[in-house]
Amino acid sequence: MALEIIETCVNCWACEPLCPSSAIYEARPHFRIDAAKCTECDGDYAEAQCAGICPIEGAILDAKGLAVNPPGSLTGIPPERMQAVMAEIRAR
Amino acid sequence: MQEKDIANTAGGGCSQGSCGSNAEQMSHLPDAVREKVFNHPCYSEEAHHHYARMHVAVAPACNIQCHYCNRKYDCANESRPGVVSELLTPEQAEKKVLAVAANIPQMTVLGVAGPGDPLANPERTLATFRGLAEKAPDIKLCLSTNGLALPDHVDEIAALNVDHVTITINCVDPEVGAKIYPWIFWNNRRVRGVKAAQILIERQQKGLEMLVERGVLVKVNSVMIPGVNDEHLKEVSRIVKAKGAFLHNVMPLIAEPEHGTFYGVMGQRSPSQAELQALQDECAGDMNMMRHCRQCRADAVGLLGEDRGDEFTLDKIDQMEIDYAAAMAKRKAVHQAIEADRDAQRAAKARAAAGETLVPITALKRSAPKPAVAEQTRPVLMAVATAGQGVVNQHFGHAKEFLVYEASPAGVRFIGVRKADNYCEGGDTCGDGETKWDDILKALAGCEVMLCSRIGIGPWETLEQHGIRPDNEHAMEPIEDAVAAVYREMQQRGKLDDPAHSMPVSA
Ligand code: SF4
Ligand code: SF4
Numbered sequence: 209m210a211l212e213i214i215e216t217c218v219n220c221w222a223c224e225p226l227c228p229s230s231a232i233y234e235a236r237p238h239f240r241i242d243a244a245k246c247t248e249c250d251g252d253y254a255e256a257q258c259a260g261i262c263p264i265e266g267a268i269l270d271a272k273g274l275a276v277n278p279p280g281s282l283t284g285i286p287p288e289r290m291q292a293v294m295a296e297i298r299a300r
Numbered sequence: 301m302q303e304k305d306i307a308n309t310a311g312g313g314c315s316q317g318s319c320g321s322n323a324e325q326m327s328h329l330p331d332a333v334r335e336k337v338f339n340h341p342c343y344s345e346e347a348h349h350h351y352a353r354m355h356v357a358v359a360p361a362c363n364i365q366c367h368y369c370n371r372k373y374d375c376a377n378e379s380r381p382g383v384v385s386e387l388l389t390p391e392q393a394e395k396k397v398l399a400v401a402a403n404i405p406q407m408t409v410l411g412v413a414g415p416g417d418p419l420a421n422p423e424r425t426l427a428t429f430r431g432l433a434e435k436a437p438d439i440k441l442c443l444s445t446n447g448l449a450l451p452d453h454v455d456e457i458a459a460l461n462v463d464h465v466t467i468t469i470n471c472v473d474p475e476v477g478a479k480i481y482p483w484i485f486w487n488n489r490r491v492r493g494v495k496a497a498q499i500l501i502e503r504q505q506k507g508l509e510m511l512v513e514r515g516v517l518v519k520v521n522s523v524m525i526p527g528v529n530d531e532h533l534k535e536v537s538r539i540v541k542a543k544g545a546f547l548h549n550v551m552p553l554i555a556e557p558e559h560g561t562f563y564g565v566m567g568q569r570s571p572s573q574a575e576l577q578a579l580q581d582e583c584a585g586d587m588n589m590m591r592h593c594r595q596c597r598a599d600a601v602g603l604l605g606e607d608r609g610d611e612f613t614l615d616k617i618d619q620m621e622i623d624y625a626a627a628m629a630k631r632k633a634v635h636q637a638i639e640a641d642r643d644a645q646r647a648a649k650a651r652a653a654a655g656e657t658l659v660p661i662t663a664l665k666r667s668a669p670k671p672a673v674a675e676q677t678r679p680v681l682m683a684v685a686t687a688g689q690g691v692v693n694q695h696f697g698h699a700k701e702f703l704v705y706e707a708s709p710a711g712v713r714f715i716g717v718r719k720a721d722n723y724c725e726g727g728d729t730c731g732d733g734e735t736k737w738d739d740i741l742k743a744l745a746g747c748e749v750m751l752c753s754r755i756g757i758g759p760w761e762t763l764e765q766h767g768i769r770p771d772n773e774h775a776m777e778p779i780e781d782a783v784a785a786v787y788r789e790m791q792q793r794g795k796l797d798d799p800a801h802s803m804p805v806s807a
Contacts, residue, residue, distance in 0.1 A: 218372055219360070219387075220360045220361050220371060220416060221360045221361045221416075221421070222360075222361035222416070222420065225361075253488050254489070255488065255489050255490065257488060260485060260488065260489060260490045261361075261363065261485040261490070263362060263365055263371040264371060264372065282365060283365070283367075283370075283482065283561075283562050284367070284482045285562050285565050285566065289565060289566065290560075290565055293557045293565045296557070297557060297558050
């Protein structure tokens with residue numbers, strides 16, 4: 209059982225110092241979680257610390273491969289609204 | 301971020317009681333505070349013409365989310381951490397600061413402001429400060445924070461002689477806060493809504509009180525968000541002032557859909573220049589307002605409004621040999637020359653105010669007899685293109701921002717800085733050509749005159765078509781004298797009897 213950081217990570221360093229298992233490390237092009245070390249914070253915290261502070265929706269996946277912070281969950285922007293606005297900007 | 305001999309300057313830089321930090325406003329501050337801020341370019345409207353500041357991007361992480369921030373992009377107030385801004389280690393930051401200080405002796409202030417929250421990265425920020433406090437004691441240190449982690453670090457901040465801390469406080473009411481902050485990370489959890497705002501507000505207020513108790517100077521920044529906290533900021537201003545913040549800086553929200561921020565995407569509008577000015581006036585009272593703030597990037601280097609960061613990239617710094625002892629001696633000489641220059645400018649002003657010289661408008665100042673005709677003439681806003689030193693010395697085409705002054709029979713007062721490059725450095729979503737003119741005209745809204753050192757024929761005509769009269773006849777003159785001279789010309793030519801013919805201040 210482990211979480212995974214994917215390419216949308218912006219390398220902000222917020223998660224790294226919080227990990228109770230020292231599973232997170234700086235890497236290129238983005239931070240990574242050592243799956244062998246990650247405990248999902250079980251026994252240490254009620255909430256996975258990396259996913260709790262990460263500001264980027266979708267950057268951290270759970271063991272099933274699902275975004276811990278799905279679109280809209282952190283910014284409060286409804287995903288449909290985001291898509292509509294982005295489409296409008298591209299059409300300019 | 302803000303003047304020596306402040307108390308003895310007759311009228312200071314501005315002749316009315318509500319601008320950046322003029323003589324009257326600084327006079328309520330204890331001597332020790334004034335000593336701290338007199339050569340701080342961000343805190344003193346007058347000093348910012350002479351001194352420079354720099355920021356180093358050592359603090360990438362953040363512990364809260366604000367609706368005006370998008371952690372993915374490098375735009376407006378923030379930089380994409382570790383990607384666009386050159387994220388520095390404390391050692392690299394120290395070397396960069398020493399290199400800049402040796403090459404730009406006017407640099408007196410080092411700030412850590414991000415790109416995240418400096419105190420969400422306390423080790424990196426404090427290590428940078430520790431190194432510099434030891435190696436470059438002539439550089440002032442300051443930091444900006446959202447305040448969440450502030451109470452935990454106040455003692456070390458005070459011990460490190462960090463004399464300026466900026467706290468961004470957008471509200472004192474959690475209900476308002478919940479519309480600005482979607483979440484905070486607190487006690488190992490992501491906390492949302494009113495609860496999150498309540499914790500953040502308590503921590504900000506506690507941090508403010510603790511800093512003031514320890515004699516650390518506190519400035520408060522607020523982002524004006526129309527319909528969300530605009531009215532509320534008047535209360536914020538009263539409270540932070542009562543608690544001892546020495547300056548309150550109200551900045552406009554910057555929100556465009558392409559920034560990808562909550563406010564940008566949801567269509568929250570930014571305030572107009574007129575709304576911002578009105579709120580700044582209202583919040584001012586006898587409190588210092590900071591109208592020359594440029595909302596610098598986290599890794600900005602240079603005089604306010606300019607960025608020389610490209611000259612000090614890591615690979616370039618690596619090639620530099622820095623003898624800081626020699627640099628410090630040179631810096632001292634440069635600072636003395638600047639002070640002599642400022643003293644001379646102030647003395648000239650004082651003489652003018654006393655009616656000894658022919659500096660215009662000063663004849664109209666309250667201490668001097670006022671010509672009857674002057675009593676009735678209306679105030680006029682004028683924009684000035686300047687590259688520093690407090691004089692009209694910039695080509696219109698090079699101006700990325702304008703300083704706006706109001707001239708009236710009461711004198712000349714500084715109103716604020718207006719950016720004309722619309723916060724973007726380029727890229728597909730950022731305009732050029734026509735959009736650039738849009739930005740310039742927006743920045744010049746309400747101004748009837750634009751003073752610069754030089755200007756091309758085409759731009760001259762465009763400005764005239766929009767009711768803004770370009771003026772390059774006061775090149776290299778001190779700004780306030782030039783503005784006063786233009787105002788007097790307008791008075792003499794009867795231009796002030798008519799109502800303003802310029803385009804109205806945009807809503
Ligand atoms: S879930 Fe917990 S243990 Fe796993 S990487 Fe994130 S912070 Fe570390
Ligand atoms: S907090 Fe998120 S964005 Fe920041 S480094 Fe960790 S995974 Fe990447």
